Amino acid sequence: MNIEQIKQPFTDIFPGDFSDNPMQRNTPKVLFATVKPAGFNAPKLIAFNPDLAEEIGLGPYEEKDLDFLVGNHLPENVKTYATAYAGHQFGNWAGQLGDGRAILAGEIINKDGKKTEIQWKGSGATPYSRHADGRAVLRSSVREYLMSEAMYHLGVPTTRALSLAFTGEDVVRDMMYNGNPQLEKGAVVIRTAESFLRFGHFELISAQQEYKTLQDLADFTIKNYYPEITADGIDKYKQFFENICTRTANLMTEWFRVGFVHGVMNTDNMSVLGLTIDYGPYSMMDEYDLNFTPNTTDLPGRRYAFGKQGQISQWNLWQLANAFHPLIKDEKFLEDTLNQYGTYFWEAHDKMLCRKFGFDELRESDEEFFTNWQGLMQELQLDYTLFFNQLEKLNPESDIKSLFENVPYVILTDQRVKKLEDFAKKYQDRISSNTISEEKSLSLMQHSNPKFTLRNYLLYECIEEINSGKTEMLKKLTRALENPYEELYPEFSAKRPSAYDDTTGCSTLSCSS
Structure with a gap:
């Protein structure tokens, strides 16, 4: 891979903390803190995504690249960093948060001019780790690696995964937060996205009343990720907010189409580009239930249940509107836009259902x-x-x-x-x-309804196999998720076996998952 191409334009524009100190602390008035990956003595590659590597401009994998994939070796021109953001978690303001176990390498531009950010997840503590170790365990890393790619091939906007590797160390985790910590194998995922900017980045700056930086971040985001916005002045920021609303509604519609439940839709887990981001206690839908949440932390209120994802996305956008208010200064515009959001979302949702049913x-x-x-x-x-x-x-x-x-x-x-x-x-x-032919109706259904979805029980079995040193199921699942509208493996197109109904790490997940 040609990792020397990685650049860092974000750090050239915004204020940061250059102390290279991973210790947990507040970093007021800055958007990022430089921090190095922890480094691991005995890493081992589990999976690599050659198609993504080629697409983003890194090229084919070579054995020497493993050190970069776990953060041991960095290009000379790169100074790695973690970003600060805030957020509302389960409806409550949480103050400063940030990349607690994610470290950004920077950005690469492919031959077509497309920009992609590259980020390690599980590579060590940052100032935003909040008393945690910044590591990741195998089960959560496998889940992120496979599911982000599954969503991509389903046609759902998402971050993607480049690689998955053992770190060679064990990590202590209390999976269900019930006083039973255990050693688990550590792992690192490299994930990619056009940008990892979240609602929470804007919430933090606005809450700190850093309005010039807020404007700079909005301008940076518009220039780099919203080229369709051509207005000036306040109208530019109005269009920006409207476009975020539209992208978010479209994303929620896609989640409903494929039966995806995020599980922890805090504002710090919402992308301003309308991407699915932060794969934690998620689940694909088995039996249909509008009240289903896979996240034990979300019980008993079920704030983030499957059927509530549309209204929660609107609630999250209200919080983003509050953060944008210093730029827009038009309460009626923000209120009208958010009221229209529900209308747009439900119309998009019902049109999506029409396609699933083959209606004209x-x-x-x-x-x-x-x-x-x-x-x-x-x-x-x-x-x-x-x-x-x-x-x-x-x-x-x-x-x-x-x-x-x-x-x-x-x-x-x-x-x-x-x-x-x-x-x-x-x-x-x-x-x-219908006013369309039977063939057209069937085509609508076949393009809207996947034959394969990455169910939790399949992930559970895959994780168990990898833990035992096998990767055959990982390879089969990868082939299946790359072709979700075909039935490559009939054994994967089946209901969840009853044996998994109450299995920890399968039917029940926590934010540790």
Whole structure:
């Protein structure tokens, strides 16, 4: 890999703390602190993403590159750093936060001029580690490496993963925060994004009343990541906020399309570019449940449950609006924009459902259809992915019980079969009124409904195998997630086995996950 191309334009523009001190502390009036990765004596590569390396301009992997992938070797021109940000966590203002176990190497520009930031996760403590060690364990690193790539291939805006490696050291973690700490294998992921800028970066500066730096950061973000914005003055910042709202709504719609539950939608985990960022206690949907949260820390309130992700994203945007107010100074504009957000999101959401069902367009009567469908999904505990896969096979001659027998997580009694039959009739009546061909309808469904999603139980099994020194399942999952709209491995297209219903690290996850 050609790591000498990595540059650091961000640090040339904004104030920072150049003490190279990883000790936890407040860093008021600065946006970053220089800090070096911890370094590891016996690293071992687990996985590398050659397609991404080529795409971003790093080129093919060589054995000597392992030292860079874990932060042991740095290009001469690079001074690594962690950024400071703030945020609202579970609805409460948390003050200064920051990159607690992430360290930025900088930015690389490929031959087409595309910029990509490169960041280690799990490479040691930073000033923002808040009494933690800045390390990462294998299970959380595997989950981030695989899921970020899975989301990319599903067509969902996301950060991506370049590499996954053992650090060669053990890390102490209390997985469920219940007083049972254990040694786990340490790992480092290199993740990439166009930018890792978050709502929380703007929240921190605004809360500190550093309004000139706030304006500089907004200008920097617009210039580098929002070229479509051409207005000047306050109108520029208004368009910036509107565009963030649109990107966020589109992202939430994509999460609903594939059945993704983030699990910890704090404002510091929200990207101003509309990317899925920070893969912690997430889950893909097994049985459909609007009230499902994979995060034990989110119980019992279920603030970040699947069905609440739209409204929570709007709440988070309200906090960003407060941070932007010193630039925009127009309360009515901000209020109107946020009120319109709900309208835009639900229209985008329902149009997305139309594509999943193969409908030609969104009609007024479809709202009742979707409401009834959601009720059926929850009552029969139907598997979200498998339901739509089977629906694509539905025809007037279908035996409904046989078609859907492997979809519910409850026993299909005669009464439940009758409810499925009633739904199927209403669905076929709606499909028959389409103004598009059956082929076009089916194509809409096939491009909207993945055949493969990276379920938690598959991740759990993969992590267990890697812990035992095997990588065959990792390779199979990688091939499957790179082709999610094909059924490469039928054994992966199945309901969660009941043996995993109450398995820690599979059905139940914490922020440590």
